[in-house]
Amino acid sequence: MPQYKKSHIYRAVEFAPIWVVLAIGRILPFWLRGKMFGLLGELIVMYLPKAKKRVHRGLITVFPGLSKKEINSITKKVGCNTALTLSELLMNDDYKKRKKLISADGEGFETLKEAKSNGQGAIIVSAHFGQWEAIRHHLAENNMETGAVYRKNNNPFYERLFLKSIKYGGLPIIARGGKGNINMIRHLKKGGFFALLVDQDSHSGKQIKFLGQDARTTTAPAEMALRYDLPLVPVFAVRQANGQNIKLEYEEAIIHTDAITMTNEINDRISARIQKNPEQWYWLHNRWNKE
Known part of the structure; x- marks a missing residue:
């Protein structure tokens, strides 16, 4: 059998479990779907050694005073939130209809509305925190459609599904x-909006503090904001205790100074959110590139 066919079959088998759980999820009521994916996420992160090890390493690095019981508790919640968010994202056509679950506050929203009314582009920065896709849904609902950047996936079946899904959040x-x-x-120069998740390790980034640790961080959002005179607004989507409602916090725009100072401020804003709700951040990232 030719190698490319083997690879194609392998990718299909690899994708099959995802397809099955999503198919089951689609026939369930929204609240029950959330329960199912939340439990599935908890089980995966607690019983998949590599995932558990990575979350534990990050928590111990950032919060050295946590007990083993506290670390395990946060780890389970990380798995729950991650699975919930990913399921909502992969069924974004359905999640788009859940507008009543999203509320918003903060002066950054007015900054973005003003930019829109003036025909000015804007950059929204956030993290893999809470239900980050809710940000673009809320902006689109308020006549501020917002594009996004994504990383291509090696699995062609997952790639097609993911790309199709995130388009429901905005173009x-x-x-x-x-x-x-x-x-x-x-797009930005023409007055468009873009949302960027800037909490991942960046090979070409600068060493900037993130949760108290040096981390390679992209300075691109700050550089673009300065070069094209665009507002740079941090926004965070905090999942509420019931697991369904999302509270968006549109923070004050980052003051234009220089790229390093602005990126430091972005990292500080993200870090503050994670310290307040550590269970809502995606600790499965190899953020500090220690592996």
Whole structure:
């Protein structure tokens, strides 16, 4: 059998469990679907050694005073929130209809409305925290459709599903790097909005403190905001205790100074949110590149 066919079959088998659980999820009521995915996420993160180890390592690094019981409790909640968010994201056509679950507050929202009314582009920065996709849904609902950047997946079946799903949150959707960056800049210069999740390790980034630890961090959002005179607004989507409602916090825009100072401020804002609700951040990222 040719190698490419083996690879294609392997990817299909790899994707099959995801397809099955999503198919089951679609026939369940929204509240029950959330319970199912939350429990599934808890089980995966607690019983998949690599996932558990990575979450524990991050928590111990940032919160050295936590007891083993506290670490395990947060880890379970991380798995729950991650699975909930991913399921909502992969069924974004359905999640788009759940507008009543999303509320918002903060002066950053007025900053974005003003930019929109003036035909000015804007950059929204956030993290893999809470239900980050709710940000774009809320902006679209308020006539501020917002594009996003994503990383292509090696699995073609997952790639097609993921790309189709995130388009329900707003357009344009561009792949990270190269031509995608050029298209993003063009969109911003024409008055468009883009949301960027800036909490991952960046190979070309600067060493900037993140949760008290040096971390390679992209300065691109700050550089674009300065170069094209765009508001740079941090927004965070905090999942509420019932697991369904989302409270968006539109924070004060980052003051334009220089790229390093502004990126430090972004990291400080993200860190403050994570310290307040550590269970809502995606600790499965290898944020400090220690592996």
